[in-house]
Amino acid sequence: MREKLRQRMRRARYIFYQETLFDYQEHLWTFLGSFVGIGLLGWLNSAFLPPYDNLFLIASFGASSVLIYGHINSPLAQPRNLIGGHVVSALVGVTVQQLLPAPLWLTAALAVSLAIVLMQITRTLHPPGGATALMAVVGSEKLKALGYLYVLSPVLSGVLILFVVAMVFNNATSHRSYPANKHWFKIWRRRYPH
Numbered sequence: 001m002r003e004k005l006r007q008r009m010r011r012a013r014y015i016f017y018q019e020t021l022f023d024y025q026e027h028l029w030t031f032l033g034s035f036v037g038i039g040l041l042g043w044l045n046s047a048f049l050p051p052y053d054n055l056f057l058i059a060s061f062g063a064s065s066v067l068i069y070g071h072i073n074s075p076l077a078q079p080r081n082l083i084g085g086h087v088v089s090a091l092v093g094v095t096v097q098q099l100l101p102a103p104l105w106l107t108a109a110l111a112v113s114l115a116i117v118l119m120q121i122t123r124t125l126h127p128p129g130g131a132t133a134l135m136a137v138v139g140s141e142k143l144k145a146l147g148y149l150y151v152l153s154p155v156l157s158g159v160l161i162l163f164v165v166a167m168v169f170n171n172a173t174s175h176r177s178y179p180a181n182k183h184w185f186k187i188w189r190r191r192y193p194h
Contacts, residue, residue, distance in 0.1 A: 029176055033069035033169030037162045038062065041154075044161075055143060056154045060086065060131035061162060067128070068166040072178045076126055079184050081119075083159055085126025089115040090155040093136025094148050104138065111137045 038061065045056035064086070067077035075081065096111040115133035119125045135143070136150055143150060170178030 025173070025175065029169055029173060030070045033165060034065040036169065037065055037069065037165040040161055040165065041158055055146075056158055058132065058135050058139075058154055058158070060128035060135065061158055063128035063131060064126070064159065064162060067126075068162060068178070069169065072166070072170050072176065073180055075180075078179050078181065079163060081124050081126040082163060083156075084122060084124030085119050085129035086132050086155050086159045087151060088118050088122055088124055089126075089129035089133040090136060090151040091148075092118055093133035094150055096133075097137045097144060098147065107137045108134055 038057075041056050041061060064082060067074055068082055071077055092115040093111045096107055096114065100107050100110065111133040112130045115129055116125075119129055132155060146153075166178055170176045
């Protein structure tokens with residue numbers, strides 16, 4: 001009994017030790033990628049829009065940055081999920097906002113819930129997509145006035161910028177590789193389980 005307890009304690013210490021290791025190189029590339037990605041969106045926002053407009057910087061891009069720069073091997077961080085999840089969610093959010101503009105509690109809940117289900121159906125589940133759908137409903141009047149242009153800019157154009165930056169920074173060293181499936185865009189070669 002004592003020997004088993006000692007073995008479990010040794011194993012627990014080893015696991016705890018492995019979990020607390022600090023990988024400087026990994027964290028450096030995560031920082032650089034997310035800094036350049038969000039910084040580029042912020043620069044484009046400030047260079048082309050008046051100072052009081054923040055249309056290019058939507059909150060869900062911050063959450064996407066956590067996945068595509070910090071947890072690059074996650075299925076939720078892959079290009080299909082990143083791009084598809086945001087676009088599907090933006091379409092849902094704008095559609096709900098235009099068909100049912102009030103009450104806010106109903107449109108917000110409906111936009112997020114429908115976005116999640118449609119991301120599941122299209123296999124593009126990306127958690128920040130829920131915030132993209134929500135933003136279309138609760139955003140400023142200027143953002144709501146964009147209508148379906150919200151899907152193209154800031155959502156699609158912004159997510160493509162983040163993706164290109166992720167491709168550059170996540171493949172800059174030999175110990176990081178993004179995306180996990182280098183042929184992710186070849187939809188015609190995919191096999192889906194039935």
